Amino acid sequence: MALRLLSTLSGASRVRIHNAGWISRAGMCSLASMEERLRAVVDGLGSFLHSERKMPAEVAQAIAGNASTFARQVLDSFESAHGQNSSAEIIAEKIQGHLAKMRVDKVLLFYESIGMELPGDGDPEKMAVMRTRYQHVVAVTAFLEELKVERKTVGNLLEKNKFLFEANTSEVFNLFQYLHTNGVVAEGLQVLCSRYPGIFTPSIKDHWEPFLQVLRDFEIQEPAMRRLIKHFGFLLLELPKIDYITTLDYLQLDLNLEKPEISRILKSHPEALLLDFNKTMKSKVKFLRSHKVHPADIARIFARCPSIVGYSVDSLSEKIGYLQGLGLRPWNVRQILVAFPAILAHSVENKMKPTVAFLEGAGITGEKLSKLIVKRPAIFAIDNKEKLPRLLKNIAYLGPDGMVLALCWGVAEGIRHMKSRLKYLQSLGFSGEDLVKMISRDPRILKISKDGLETKVKYLTEVMGLSPQALLGNPTFLYSHFERRIKLRYEVLKLLHDRGELSREPQLSQMLYMDNKEFMARYVNPYRPCVTLAKKHYRMFQRKPDGDHLFMMKYLDEQKESPLPEGTSRP
Numbered sequence: 001m002a003l004r005l006l007s008t009l010s011g012a013s014r015v016r017i018h019n020a021g022w023i024s025r026a027g028m029c030s031l032a033s034m035e036e037r038l039r040a041v042v043d044g045l046g047s048f049l050h051s052e053r054k055m056p057a058e059v060a061q062a063i064a065g066n067a068s069t070f071a072r073q074v075l076d077s078f079e080s081a082h083g084q085n086s087s088a089e090i091i092a093e094k095i096q097g098h099l100a101k102m103r104v105d106k107v108l109l110f111y112e113s114i115g116m117e118l119p120g121d122g123d124p125e126k127m128a129v130m131r132t133r134y135q136h137v138v139a140v141t142a143f144l145e146e147l148k149v150e151r152k153t154v155g156n157l158l159e160k161n162k163f164l165f166e167a168n169t170s171e172v173f174n175l176f177q178y179l180h181t182n183g184v185v186a187e188g189l190q191v192l193c194s195r196y197p198g199i200f201t202p203s204i205k206d207h208w209e210p211f212l213q214v215l216r217d218f219e220i221q222e223p224a225m226r227r228l229i230k231h232f233g234f235l236l237l238e239l240p241k242i243d244y245i246t247t248l249d250y251l252q253l254d255l256n257l258e259k260p261e262i263s264r265i266l267k268s269h270p271e272a273l274l275l276d277f278n279k280t281m282k283s284k285v286k287f288l289r290s291h292k293v294h295p296a297d298i299a300r301i302f303a304r305c306p307s308i309v310g311y312s313v314d315s316l317s318e319k320i321g322y323l324q325g326l327g328l329r330p331w332n333v334r335q336i337l338v339a340f341p342a343i344l345a346h347s348v349e350n351k352m353k354p355t356v357a358f359l360e361g362a363g364i365t366g367e368k369l370s371k372l373i374v375k376r377p378a379i380f381a382i383d384n385k386e387k388l389p390r391l392l393k394n395i396a397y398l399g400p401d402g403m404v405l406a407l408c409w410g411v412a413e414g415i416r417h418m419k420s421r422l423k424y425l426q427s428l429g430f431s432g433e434d435l436v437k438m439i440s441r442d443p444r445i446l447k448i449s450k451d452g453l454e455t456k457v458k459y460l461t462e463v464m465g466l467s468p469q470a471l472l473g474n475p476t477f478l479y480s481h482f483e484r485r486i487k488l489r490y491e492v493l494k495l496l497h498d499r500g501e502l503s504r505e506p507q508l509s510q511m512l513y514m515d516n517k518e519f520m521a522r523y524v525n526p527y528r529p530c531v532t533l534a535k536k537h538y539r540m541f542q543r544k545p546d547g548d549h550l551f552m553m554k555y556l557d558e559q560k561e562s563p564l565p566e567g568t569s570r571p
Contacts, residue, residue: 107134114141115155136169143173144193147180153194160197171202178205214248218263250281256296261303280309287313288337291320292330297338305341322348323373326356327366332374340377354384362392363400375408394419402436409443420450428457428468438475445478456482464490464506474508486511488537492523492530501527 493506
């Protein structure tokens with residue numbers, strides 16, 4: 001009896017209570033024996049529902065728990081019936097009532113597990129609909145879970161999308177399968193289901209396919225497409241309403257943007273497609289042209305800083321007006337817009353003014369401030385709450401002029417790296433004034449890595465036998481290519497000196513400030529050993545040749561390894 005009873009609980013339709021005969025016979029069994037059987041079946045019910053019936057684990061556990069309570073009620077019914085000699089028909093009726101309740105509970109428990117709001121007791125009509133659509137909802141839930149949509153999201157989706165709840169199951173499957181195979185996968189599908197449940201209708205295919213083809217035409221590959229859908233899923237809601245073809249034509253034909261540039265806009269700011277270009281984009285282009293920005297530069301501005309498509313002309317005008325108020329000339333402003341268009345995305349109140357205040361507080365004012373902003377407008381991109389104040393404090397020993405040089409040349413390489421280079425140069429005994437002189441003569445030294453600086457200084461002191469102070473007048477040494485200029489030229493000059501061809505030890509000026517062709521003509525070509533040495537050096541770098549390297553290889557190959565020609569004077 002217990003096995004039959006629990007098989008009914010587990011949903012096996014082959015066993016039904018048609019009469020009470022088997023119940024009356026079971027009444028003769030001992031209650032202890034019946035309780036033992038019921039308990040054994042109830043204990044395995046949860047795993048049975050989950051593994052065999054493919055129910056979600058939490059639903060199976062809830063039903064098993066409810067079944068345990070029901071089994072206790074069955075035993076109580078039998079005990080009561082046996083004691084009062086109740087008829088088998090009464091007991092059967094009572095058990096059938098519990099079974100009906102269990103079937104209802106099973107439906108409710110499932111809807112609860114997917115996050116759907118359950119109707120109250122006063123809405124039997126809605127409850128009937130939910131029971132009717134139960135198998136459909138179970139199938140859709142399982143399908144979406146396979147597509148990595150979270151279970152709790154499904155209830156919200158079905159509540160807000162009437163089509164998905166009422167449609168034929170195969171129609172829903174086909175719709176999601178279509179989206180899944182056309183770029184809407186994993187995270188993107190999860191985002192659409194949770195944020196934009198209303199987009200899932202049969203008509204989405206009519207709008208999605210042409211848009212998908214446009215994205216492919218602009219070489220937006222699947223990973224970028226997924227990110228686009230994840231962050232800008234609302235576009236799918238707007239596709240029926242927007243004329244994105246006109247927008248793309250304007251970008252391509254009127255602004256002369258190349259496909260990669262348009263692709264960049266679509267990837268980072270696809271909401272640009274929602275703009276009315278007659279009212280927004282054209283007004284921005286007209287505004288930039290009024291500031292003498294060339295059409296080709298306007299295209300670069302939009303490509304490098306797509307976010308400006310979302311700013312009003314008044315907002316852009318405020319930012320340019322603030323820059324002009326700092327003393328920048330119109331051509332300086334134009335230069336900044338082209339070099340660093342992201343400045344148009346910075347807030348005047350929250351970003352520009354606080355940054356300028358910190359710089360002026362450090363003594364960088366007037367022409368120095370204008371020079372810094374023109375040369376390195378990316379200074380506005382530095383965090384002005386922590387990083388910029390700390391940076392200015394750390395390089396204050398350079399004075400205003402030195403700070404401007406350091407910020408102009410070092411910021412682009414990274415604040416942390418710039419500070420480590422300056423600290424290393426200080427450790428060599430250079431004062432702040434010395435560093436300013438060196439940076440003034442060749443600010444490129446701030447672009448060299450600390451390892452590169454250490455390698456060259458070590459060669460200078462240990463091989464060449466010079467003091468680091470020699471760099472004060474020749475900072476270009478630190479920026480020169482170590483193997484192809486410093487090491488090669490020193491070894492050539494050292495070889496000539498040792499052979500008596502040079503009267504003095506190699507000088508830094510000979511190594512640094514003579515172009516390659518002149519150096520080769522004076523110190524390499526006339527001497528067989530020097531030509532051999534130079535070829536050896538240049539062949540070491542054939543894997544990554546640059547223009548200078550290729551020129552020198554060709555030049556050396558044309559030279560004959562001959563002794564000094566007759567009539568040629570010694571250097």
